[in-house]
Amino acid sequence: MSTYQRIVLASRPAGAVVPDNFRLETVPVPELSEGQVLIQNHFLSLDPYMRGRMSDAKSYAAPQPLNETMIGGTAGVVVASRNPKFAVGDGVAGMGGWAEMMVSDGALLRKVGGSKVPLSAYLGVLGMPGMTAWYGFNQIMKAKAGETIVVSAASGAVGSVVGQLAKLKGCRAVGIAGGKDKCDYVVDELGFDACIDYKAGNLEADLAAATPNGVDAIFENVGGAVFDAALGRTNAFARVALCGMIAGYNGEDVPIKNARMLLTNRVHLEGFIVTEHMELWPQGLSELATLLAGGKLKFRESVAQGLAAAPEAFIGLLAGKNFGKQVVKLIK
Amino acid sequence: MSTYQRIVLASRPAGAVVPDNFRLETVPVPELSEGQVLIQNHFLSLDPYMRGRMSDAKSYAAPQPLNETMIGGTAGVVVASRNPKFAVGDGVAGMGGWAEMMVSDGALLRKVGGSKVPLSAYLGVLGMPGMTAWYGFNQIMKAKAGETIVVSAASGAVGSVVGQLAKLKGCRAVGIAGGKDKCDYVVDELGFDACIDYKAGNLEADLAAATPNGVDAIFENVGGAVFDAALGRTNAFARVALCGMIAGYNGEDVPIKNARMLLTNRVHLEGFIVTEHMELWPQGLSELATLLAGGKLKFRESVAQGLAAAPEAFIGLLAGKNFGKQVVKLIK
Numbered sequence: 207m208s209t210y211q212r213i214v215l216a217s218r219p220a221g222a223v224v225p226d227n228f229r230l231e232t233v234p235v236p237e238l239s240e241g242q243v244l245i246q247n248h249f250l251s252l253d254p255y256m257r258g259r260m261s262d263a264k265s266y267a268a269p270q271p272l273n274e275t276m277i278g279g280t281a282g283v284v285v286a287s288r289n290p291k292f293a294v295g296d297g298v299a300g301m302g303g304w305a306e307m308m309v310s311d312g313a314l315l316r317k318v319g320g321s322k323v324p325l326s327a328y329l330g331v332l333g334m335p336g337m338t339a340w341y342g343f344n345q346i347m348k349a350k351a352g353e354t355i356v357v358s359a360a361s362g363a364v365g366s367v368v369g370q371l372a373k374l375k376g377c378r379a380v381g382i383a384g385g386k387d388k389c390d391y392v393v394d395e396l397g398f399d400a401c402i403d404y405k406a407g408n409l410e411a412d413l414a415a416a417t418p419n420g421v422d423a424i425f426e427n428v429g430g431a432v433f434d435a436a437l438g439r440t441n442a443f444a445r446v447a448l449c450g451m452i453a454g455y456n457g458e459d460v461p462i463k464n465a466r467m468l469l470t471n472r473v474h475l476e477g478f479i480v481t482e483h484m485e486l487w488p489q490g491l492s493e494l495a496t497l498l499a500g501g502k503l504k505f506r507e508s509v510a511q512g513l514a515a516a517p518e519a520f521i522g523l524l525a526g527k528n529f530g531k532q533v534v535k536l537i538k
Numbered sequence: 539m540s541t542y543q544r545i546v547l548a549s550r551p552a553g554a555v556v557p558d559n560f561r562l563e564t565v566p567v568p569e570l571s572e573g574q575v576l577i578q579n580h581f582l583s584l585d586p587y588m589r590g591r592m593s594d595a596k597s598y599a600a601p602q603p604l605n606e607t608m609i610g611g612t613a614g615v616v617v618a619s620r621n622p623k624f625a626v627g628d629g630v631a632g633m634g635g636w637a638e639m640m641v642s643d644g645a646l647l648r649k650v651g652g653s654k655v656p657l658s659a660y661l662g663v664l665g666m667p668g669m670t671a672w673y674g675f676n677q678i679m680k681a682k683a684g685e686t687i688v689v690s691a692a693s694g695a696v697g698s699v700v701g702q703l704a705k706l707k708g709c710r711a712v713g714i715a716g717g718k719d720k721c722d723y724v725v726d727e728l729g730f731d732a733c734i735d736y737k738a739g740n741l742e743a744d745l746a747a748a749t750p751n752g753v754d755a756i757f758e759n760v761g762g763a764v765f766d767a768a769l770g771r772t773n774a775f776a777r778v779a780l781c782g783m784i785a786g787y788n789g790e791d792v793p794i795k796n797a798r799m800l801l802t803n804r805v806h807l808e809g810f811i812v813t814e815h816m817e818l819w820p821q822g823l824s825e826l827a828t829l830l831a832g833g834k835l836k837f838r839e840s841v842a843q844g845l846a847a848a849p850e851a852f853i854g855l856l857a858g859k860n861f862g863k864q865v866v867k868l869i870k
Contacts, residue, residue, distance in 0.1 A: 258802075429797065448800055451797065459795050460798060461794060461795045461797055463791050463793045465783065465794040466761075466783055468780055468807065468809045469761075469781075469782070471809065472810055472811060473808070473809050474807075474808050474809075475805075475806075475807040475808070476807070477800045477801040477802070477804040
């Protein structure tokens with residue numbers, strides 16, 4: 207392999223993301239310098255946060271530069287090494303971007319694998335999405351047994367873990383997802399107590415019926431009407447882990463209409479970015495790995511085939527078309 | 539005195555509060571039972587929270603019952619006592635309601651006075667408004683020297699204390715108030731670094747100019763456009779003490795349009811009710827009294843004369859017509 211493929215940001219979205227915002231390129235595999243490793247990426251993770259990076263609006267992170275490899279988490283295998291800490295054949299997770307190959311000095315690589323867990327899991331339940339769920343649930347929601355929690359995008363990589371952690375804690379877990387198939391999965395496979403199909407048109411009434419004792423904690427992935435419905439059900443001293451507002455990624459306003467509930471119910475709300483809490487990752491990932499090994503944590507993936515399929519899969523993710531963690535398989 | 543006057547809630551507001559929602563009554567002074575004290579209320583406190591109680595919407599507190607004395611904080615003097623803990627002449631603060639006299643078993647009375655501080659101060663800077671400011675500033679905003687804080691309703695009973703505490707801490711304190719007179723007072727008398735007149739029509743631009751380093755903490759008394767403007771200036775990890783949303787007291791929606799900032803800036807927001815944190819009152823009131831005695835805390839009052847003037851003063855308070863802590867003087 208003297209060349210590999212990558213996808214760069216060709217232009218910033220004017221509203222919704224379109225395929226033309228991306229460009230597939232073939233580039234040469236660079237020579238390794240001393241201390242570097244060459245990794246063949248087996249899987250690319252697609253995540254909503256990437257939409258934020260595509261814009262140049264003020265945000266917590268610098269925007270994705272134009273004409274450079276799109277940012278993204280990857281899991282792969284070392285294929286050449288001039289770094290004594292990594293050997294050919296090692297499984298590694300890192301931020302390889304939308305690309306088939308990655309050169310790294312090892313600083314931000316995490317060795318993974320060695321068990322029966324597939325490499326892609328390190329992009330989901332044992333990676334950033336899993337940690338996002340773990341952090342929000344344990345550090346912000348702090349739900350106790352018997353309390354009711356609501357999580358939006360419940361069938362997704364993050365939401366599915368939030369609900370399962372809540373069930374393990376003895377909470378009533380209510381999901382919100384789009385469509386009957388996802389809701390069936392959330393209840394039947396993941397073990398949530400209930401799941402509301404927001405596309406069915408009775409969001410508020412359905413959520414009220416599913417939360418007869420109100421809502422004590424919310425994990426918010428979506429924003430907009432879904433968040434408002436959950437806020438409308440809060441009990442006193444409810445906690446909100448504000449993780450995502452996918453509903454507004456295209457630049458439109460996503461107002462919180464039920465803002466008054468924040469006051470009347472003395473809500474504790476925190477926005478958070480899990481990569482700012484790296485000190486907790488070892489503990490969180492260890493707990494998640496134990497649960498996974500014990501069969502107490504289920505996950506599901508949507509797998510797109512080949513790097514060229516990434517833009518379409520990403521656009522689908524933003525529209526909620528994926529079902530479970532969205533990854534792109536980069537090898538045959 | 540065999541009778542006294544009180545004001546009861548005659549009807550719930552349909553939108554804005556109107557004078558007909560109240561009714562002035564003359565009632566007999568009851569005989570004291572063993573353990574009771576009779577208090578002549580010298581001052582009644584008027585506060586925005588009362589508007590919430592007038593409605594029967596779901597809230598943190600039970601609604602004010604119809605045809606009963608309007609709830610309210612009072613400061614007065616014991617005029618008869620069958621309780622060994624209180625003597626005639628004692629200054630006391632309590633929840634005497636919109637009434638000239640009050641019978642109490644002493645359980646919720648706080649002895650006040652004995653210094654040069656006027657009785658009315660125990661309804662403001664040394665009472666619930668002062669404690670509200672103290673709690674929000676110290677327990678939620680946690681502003682450090684050099685940080686910029688924004689407080690709305692800055693000339694009011696709560697906001698004026700928030701800003702002064704911030705200045706004592708070494709923060710940049712920026713107020714938002716309605717009208718040039720109030721803003722001049724906030725800067726010239728209270729010592730804020732700047733004050734934005736939201737009625738001048740350039741709220742966002744003026745606030746941006748006054749907060750060149752962004753905003754690290756917000757004390758929100760108003761909600762609506764004022765809150766959105768402050769949120770729009772937040773720095774990463776900003777804290778919001780959500781104390782009031784006076785803008786929506788008449789039942790209209792007060793959406794948070796800049797909700798996205800809560801996420802992108804990882805904002806920590808807490809709604810709170812100071813009466814749920816009584817364990818901190820002794821510490822807070824003691825600190826405030828020390829500051830007041832040392833001339834480091836200034837306050838201003840709007841004094842309405844006579845109980846019959848209370849409804850009009852209250853309606854004015856909701857419209858921002860008061861200037862400083864609104865009280866009603868109940869004695870000649």
